[in-house]
Amino acid sequence: MTYKDPSRPSAERAEHLLGLMTLEEKAAQLVQPFGWQAYEHTDGEITLTEDFKRQVAETGIGSLYGMLRADPWTGVTLASGLSPRQGAEAVNALQRYAIENSRLGIPILIGEECSHGHMAIGATVFPVPLSLGSAWNVDLYREMCRAVALETRSQGGTVTYSPVLDVVRDPRWGRTEECFGEDAYLISELAVASVEGLQGESLSSQESVGATLKHFVGYGSSEGGRNAGPVHMGWRELLEVDLLPFKKAVEAGAVSIMPAYNEIDGVPCTTNTALMEDILRGAWGFDGLVITDCGAIEMLAAGHDVAEDGLDASVQAISSGIDMEMSGAMFGKHLVNAVRTGKLAEGILDRAVQRVLELKFKLGLFEQPYADPDAAEQFIGSVKHRELARRLAAESIILLKNEGGTLPLSGGKGGAGSAGSSSSSGKDGSATGTDSVGGIGGVGNSGIGGSGKVAVIGPNADAPYNQLGDYTSPQQRSSIVTVLDGVRSKLGAERVLYAPGCRIKGDSREGFEAALACAEQADTVVMVLGGSSARDFGEGTIDLKTGASKVTEHSWSDMDCGEGIDRISLALSGVQLELAQEIHKLGKPLVVVYINGRPVSEPWIEEHAHAILEAWYPGQEGGHAVADILFGDVNPSGRLTISWPKDAGQLPVYYNGKRSRGKRYLEADSQPRYPFGFGLSYTSFSYSDLKVEPQAITADETATVTVRVKNTGELTGAEVVQLYISDVASKVTRPAKELKGFRKITLSPGESQIVEFEIGAEQLQYIGPDYQPVVEPGAFKILVGSHVNDVLEQDLNVMEGTHGTD
Structure with a gap:
C-alpha cells in the first residue's frame, strides 16, 4: 500500500492514507x-x-x-x-x-x-x-x-x-x-x-x-x-x-x-x-x-x-x-x-x-x-547532560555589582572551572564559537581565609524546587544541587552555616533570630533571595528555626512567578528585604544571590549589598554553578537580556523603545537600573580601533565592522561583544539602538582579539511605510561595546542606487 511504502514522498503517503479514512x-x-x-x-x-x-x-x-x-x-x-x-x-x-x-x-x-x-x-x-x-x-x-x-x-x-x-x-x-x-x-x-x-x-x-x-x-x-x-x-x-x-x-x-x-x-x-x-x-x-x-x-x-x-x-x-x-x-x-x-x-x-x-x-x-x-x-539524566547543565548555568549567571572586589571569595577548594578556547564567528557576528568561561584558579579577594566561615542565608539557599523554574517534573532530592550544597562542596560542611530566615512569601519573622545568630558567627554572608515558580510537589514547608523540611496539614505555596502568576510589583515578596536589612546591621560582607524568574526592583539591596549575582532559575546544577562563581573557579560572563528597571512604575523600560518615548518622570529618569547587555566580570576589558569599511555602501552591499577587544585585567575571562545599529533619520520612527550582532570571546590576561561583524541589508532594513522591508539611503551609526549604553561609535552611509549603478 502506498502509505506504507517508505520510498514514497511524505505528501503522497499522507494523501493516500487520507483517502482511506472515515470522517470519524x-x-x-x-x-x-x-x-x-x-x-x-x-x-x-x-x-x-x-x-x-x-x-x-x-x-x-x-x-x-x-x-x-x-x-x-x-x-x-x-x-x-x-x-x-x-x-x-x-x-x-x-x-x-x-x-x-x-x-x-x-x-x-x-x-x-x-x-x-x-x-x-x-x-x-x-x-x-x-x-x-x-x-x-x-x-x-x-x-x-x-x-x-x-x-x-x-x-x-x-x-x-x-x-x-x-x-x-x-x-x-x-x-x-x-x-x-x-x-x-x-x-x-x-x-x-x-x-x-x-x-x-x-x-x-x-x-x-x-x-x-x-x-x-x-x-x-x-x-x-x-x-x-x-x-x-x-x-x-x-x-x-x-x-x-x-x-x-x-x-x-x-x-x-x-x-x-x-x-x-x-x-x-x-x-x-x-x-x-x-x-x-x-x-x-x-x-x-x-x-x-x-x-x-x-x-x-x-x-x-x-x-x-x-x-x-x-x-x-x-x-x-x-x-x-x-x-x-x-x-x-x-x-x-x-x-x-x-x-x-x-x-x-x-x-x-x-x-x-x-x-x-x-x-x-x-x-x-x-x-x-x-x-x-542510558541518556536521560546522564552525567554528560548534567555537566552541560552546570556549564550553561555558570555561563548565564550575571554579576550585577562587585563593590571593592568583594567577589570572588577566597578559601575555596578550587578546581571546578574549565578553560575554553574561542573560535571564529560567522559573518553575521553571531556567537558561533563554543567558548567556555575560563577557570580562574580559585583566586579570591574577600576574606574568609583558609579556616573562615560563610553563612548561607535566605529562603532560596536550600530550596530545591525554587531554583528549577516552572514546567519542571518531580525530583529526587539527591539530583538537585542547591546553593547551600554548592558552597559546602567548596568549603566543607564544617565551615558553612545555614538558616532560611524567612519564606519567599508571608510575613513570618520567626526565622530571623536563627538567621542573625548564624550570620554573627560568619566572616561573610551569602544571602540567597528571590522568587519561586515551584508548584506544590507535596514537599511540605520549611521550619524557619531549624531549616529542616516539614510536612504540614496545609501546604504552603511560595510561588510568586510562573505561568498565571503575574505581579503588580517587582519588589521581593514577603519579608525578604527586611531580613536582608537586619543581616546588614551586623557589618559583615554581604553577597546577595538572586534566584528568580524576573528582574527584582529593590533599591536598598542595590545600594547596600557588597555584591549581587543574578542566577535566574539555574536548574538542577545551579548550586554548583553559583558556587563556582562565588569562589572564582568560573569568571562570570552572563549578560542581561532584559533591562532591569529601578521601579515597576518605569515599565515598559526595554532598551529598544522609540526615541519619542520621553526621558524622565517627575520622580526619576527613564533609564533602567542595569541596562540591556550589562554584566560585570572579575577581569576588565577595553575596546579600541572600531572601524567600518567601507564607510559608504549601497543597499545591496556589505560593510565589515572590526573592533579590538583586550583583556586588561589579571584573570582569564569571557566578554560578550555587542553590535548595535542606529538609523539616524527614517521615514518611520525607529528605536534609538537595535542589537544586530554579538560574539562571546574568551581572553587571557593581556590578550587582545579583533572581532569582526558584517553589516548588510538584513541588519539595516526595517518595515517601511508600505509595510515591506526597506533599506533607506542615509546615515547610520554603528555602535560596538560591552552593553547598550557603553559603546564606541562609527558612521556608515548608505547611498542611493545599487552596486554598479548611479
Missing part, C-alpha cells in the same frame, strides 16, 4: 487527549486504560499530550510516575496497541513539554530560557537542545512544545522566565539554534524531535503584563519585532507552531487568518502543523466571546488554519457533527489531517514508532 478517523487525528490519562501505573505494572482502548478501536488516536509529563498539574508524582525505562516501555505499549488494534494502524504523535529539559521524571533540568539567553552562547544552547531531543526521543516523545519565542515587554508577566529576553534579534539567533538542535539533520532520527514555536504571536506584550491579556500593537511593530523570531525559525525548518492565547487588535490569535494563512503559510511558506494551546478554542466562546458555542469556536478555529487541538475538548466533540450538518467543508478537515499525517511520516513513525528503553535509561 480523520477527526480523531486532530485531537490530542492528555497522555497521562491513557495508562495506569501500579506497583511497577503499566496497564492501558479502557477508555484508551475504546478510542483506538472506534476511531484510532491521533496524538497524546504529555504522555511522559509529570508535575502537580498532571497529578503524576515520583511514586506514580515512570522511570526513564518505564516511560519508554509505556510508550511502546501504547503505540503497539494503537497500531495493532486500529483499522489503519496509524501510530500516535506524542507531544512533550521541553522548555528547559524533557519534563519527565529523571530527565535533566537545564536552566530556564531567561538564563539560557543570558549566556549569549548560541552554540552551547544548540548543544543543549540536542541533549533534550535525545532524552525526549529515546523515551518516545516525538514533538516538543518549545522553544518559547515571545518578546518580553513587561517583566511583571509571570512567564518572563520562559522567554529569552526582550530583544527580537537575540531571540531569533536562539530560535534558529533551537530548531537546529531539536530537529537535527533528520526528523526521522531517533535523536530528533519536532520543534513547536510558541506563542504565535505578541504574547509577551500583553496589557499590564497579565497572562493572555489583550495586545495593543500595530502591524509594523508586529512584523518587525514579535514575528521576527518566528520567521527565522520557520526558515530554519520548524515543523510545528502554536498560536498564543491573546488577541491582537480584537482578533484572537487562534482565529487570526491574517497571521496563520496570509503570513505564516502564504508569505513564509510554512507547510507544517498548527496546534492550539490547551483550552484556546474554549476561550473563543468563553473568554474572548467571539464564538457562540463550542461548535462555532471549533469551526472558526479549523477554518482559520488550526490543525490540531491540544486537549481535544472542542474538536473531539464537534468536528464530525460540523461536517455532517454542513457547517464545515470536509475539504478543510482534510487539509488539517493531511498536515498531521505528513508530519508523522516525516518523523518516521510508520517505520519506527517505538522507543528504545535501553537508550532512555
